[in-house]
Amino acid sequence: MPQRQRYLFVCVNRRPDGTPKGSCAQRSAVEIHAALKDGLKDRGLAKTEVRACTSSCLDVCWAGPVIAVEPDGYFYGRVTLEDVPELLESLANGTRVERLVLPSNDFDEKTAAPPLPAPKSKPAEGQEP
Amino acid sequence: MPQRQRYLFVCVNRRPDGTPKGSCAQRSAVEIHAALKDGLKDRGLAKTEVRACTSSCLDVCWAGPVIAVEPDGYFYGRVTLEDVPELLESLANGTRVERLVLPSNDFDEKTAAPPLPAPKSKPAEGQEP
Numbered sequence: 001m002p003q004r005q006r007y008l009f010v011c012v013n014r015r016p017d018g019t020p021k022g023s024c025a026q027r028s029a030v031e032i033h034a035a036l037k038d039g040l041k042d043r044g045l046a047k048t049e050v051r052a053c054t055s056s057c058l059d060v061c062w063a064g065p066v067i068a069v070e071p072d073g074y075f076y077g078r079v080t081l082e083d084v085p086e087l088l089e090s091l092a093n094g095t096r097v098e099r100l101v102l103p104s105n106d107f108d109e110k111t112a113a114p115p116l117p118a119p120k121s122k123p124a125e126g127q128e129p
Numbered sequence: 130m131p132q133r134q135r136y137l138f139v140c141v142n143r144r145p146d147g148t149p150k151g152s153c154a155q156r157s158a159v160e161i162h163a164a165l166k167d168g169l170k171d172r173g174l175a176k177t178e179v180r181a182c183t184s185s186c187l188d189v190c191w192a193g194p195v196i197a198v199e200p201d202g203y204f205y206g207r208v209t210l211e212d213v214p215e216l217l218e219s220l221a222n223g224t225r226v227e228r229l230v231l232p233s234n235d236f237d238e239k240t241a242a243p244p245l246p247a248p249k250s251k252p253a254e255g256q257e258p
Binding site: 075 | 188236
């Protein structure tokens, strides 16, 4: 396989529940990575154009889930599973989804825009929601 | 913290022992990542200049351990723990260690240069070497 034109590094770091700044995995980053990987494969892009990888903490937890898009050098933030089709479309077209690109103020927790709402706790198995 | 000037994605994928193409973790990638992270911190580079992250498989297993250097867009390959001081020095200087940069033929297993020697098996705990 050739070097891909683009690599996505999806942070899948997980912190204990209740940590104030949260973590990407708590906000569905593992599922987002899987959906990107499957979608790239389905579109025939995975082996040549774009590879979706997971990464350890990218130190932008408050804006998670975050994805480093390389070698372009920008980060997507506050990504949800619902954003995946639009991300795949933009990757196929070589464009980017501007509304998800993190501006420089988001790299500092003190100046960042608000995080995504905390995920709802899942009811324990066998328990009613 | 600002967005770093540079991110290192050290593949730490591990395959079962005996897999022909090997894997980065079998060739000390976890230790290489830790040494890079510590070295960047010691030099005061970690919070502003360079962040060392781990990643899932970068699909260049035969040339592992591999490190994607972003947003520069090149990969280091066949990295050993002994290379870490030179890598840190180059990161501090904004240069690169040319002898470790993977050429395009290394991205295809069929045309790649030989892999690093297979790691020696470690004796089980309590067992003599």
